[in-house]
Amino acid sequence: MRLTINGEGREYDGRPDVAGLVTGLGLDPRKVAVERNLEIVPRSLYPVTPLMDGDRIEIVHFIGGG
Amino acid sequence: MNAPLQAGTAAADVWTVAGRTFRSRLIVGTGKYKDYALNAAAAEAAGAEIVTVAVRRVNLSDSSQPMLVDYVKPDRFTYLPNTAGCFTGEDAIRTLRLAREAGGWSLVKLEVLSNTPHLYPDMIETLRALDLLVKDGFDVMVYCTDDVVMAKRVEEAGAAAIMPAAAPIGSGLGIQNRVNIRLIVEQAKVPVLVDAGVGTASDATIAMELGCDAVLMNTAIAGAKDPVLMASAMKHAVIAGREAYMAGRMPKRQYADPSSPLAGLI
Numbered sequence: 001m002r003l004t005i006n007g008e009g010r011e012y013d014g015r016p017d018v019a020g021l022v023t024g025l026g027l028d029p030r031k032v033a034v035e036r037n038l039e040i041v042p043r044s045l046y047p048v049t050p051l052m053d054g055d056r057i058e059i060v061h062f063i064g065g066g
Numbered sequence: 067m068n069a070p071l072q073a074g075t076a077a078a079d080v081w082t083v084a085g086r087t088f089r090s091r092l093i094v095g096t097g098k099y100k101d102y103a104l105n106a107a108a109a110e111a112a113g114a115e116i117v118t119v120a121v122r123r124v125n126l127s128d129s130s131q132p133m134l135v136d137y138v139k140p141d142r143f144t145y146l147p148n149t150a151g152c153f154t155g156e157d158a159i160r161t162l163r164l165a166r167e168a169g170g171w172s173l174v175k176l177e178v179l180s181n182t183p184h185l186y187p188d189m190i191e192t193l194r195a196l197d198l199l200v201k202d203g204f205d206v207m208v209y210c211t212d213d214v215v216m217a218k219r220v221e222e223a224g225a226a227a228i229m230p231a232a233a234p235i236g237s238g239l240g241i242q243n244r245v246n247i248r249l250i251v252e253q254a255k256v257p258v259l260v261d262a263g264v265g266t267a268s269d270a271t272i273a274m275e276l277g278c279d280a281v282l283m284n285t286a287i288a289g290a291k292d293p294v295l296m297a298s299a300m301k302h303a304v305i306a307g308r309e310a311y312m313a314g315r316m317p318k319r320q321y322a323d324p325s326s327p328l329a330g331l332i
Contacts, residue, residue: 005126006123006124006126007123008126025124025126025129026129026130027124027129031133031135031168032124032168033121033164033165033167033168034167035160035164038160040163040164040167041167042167043167058123058164059123059124059126060121060122060123060124060164060168061121061122061124061133061134061135061168062119062120062121062133062134062135062145062147062165062168062169063096063119063120063121063122063134064095064096064097064098064099064102064105064119064120064134064138065095065096065097065118065119065120065148065150065284066095066096066097066098066118066120066148066150066235066236066262066284066285
């Protein structure tokens with residue numbers, strides 16, 4: 001399926017849920033937050049939140065800032 | 067009669083924001099450091115208990131890049147997520163909702179800046195965002211201009227703390243309007259912190275002598291030649307200013323008043 005992740009269009013053929021996407025990208029789910037189509041996905045719901053073709057996903061984390 | 071302040075009793079001098087109590091009155095930013103290791107060393111040297119952090123997209127092409135949480139650890143420091151880079155209330159709320167999910171807490175720093183070279187806050191947009199955030203359950207520390215009336219509006223809108231700028235962000239120009247900072251401190255019932263514009267240790271001391279509850283800075287430490295040493299200087303500067311404020315300074319006089327008694331002169 002086609003996803004837009006952090007503004008980049010990407011083909012995705014992994015496990016079709018948020019948990020699969022996050023771990024498939026090599027990210028530690030405890031260190032990120034995910035938004036799917038402008039809605040926050042609570043961490044506890046990653047395994048049961050399905051991905052659909054055309055979803056717009058944002059994955060963010062904390063970085064240095066003032 | 068006031069007992070002299072003992073070193074041991076200074077530990078009891080704490081401040082509280084949104085129900086959380088802190089001993090350190092120095093909040094440090096985590097931006098502009100050469101690397102996260104230096105950043106962590108500076109935060110330790112500052113004796114900070116709170117650090118500000120930003121929320122940004124993860125790097126999808128290299129997930130092995132160093133992460134802030136592995137150096138400046140959230141179990142050691144309270145993270146204060148900011149809304150840097152947000153120019154509208156909607157952007158700020160979206161960012162802080164993500165921060166709350168990433169960090170699991172509700173204490174945040176709201177800064178809605180004008181898109182200008184001076185980056186002074188857009189207070190109309192800041193107040194609008196504050197209202198939305200308070201309704202959404204956030205405890206909001208608000209970066210604001212040093213306008214005394216606007217500071218009152220920010221407090222009335224439910225701010226957990228008021229954080230007037232000393233000078234433009236990253237300018238290092240020091241406190242430009244001591245009269246306003248003092249008036250803001252006098253009228254406020256929530257903590258007041260000088261945020262932005264501190265350049266060197268004496269600026270932090272002045273903020274504390276004016277009665278601020280704490281000082282927030284980033285570039286003054288990160289931009290020093292030796293950030294760890296400057297962080298230590300800032301820790302002492304904040305303590306010095308706080309103790310001077312508590313001690314109550316002597317009145318100013320126009321003429322000399324000799325320190326040695328005149329009686330018994332030979």
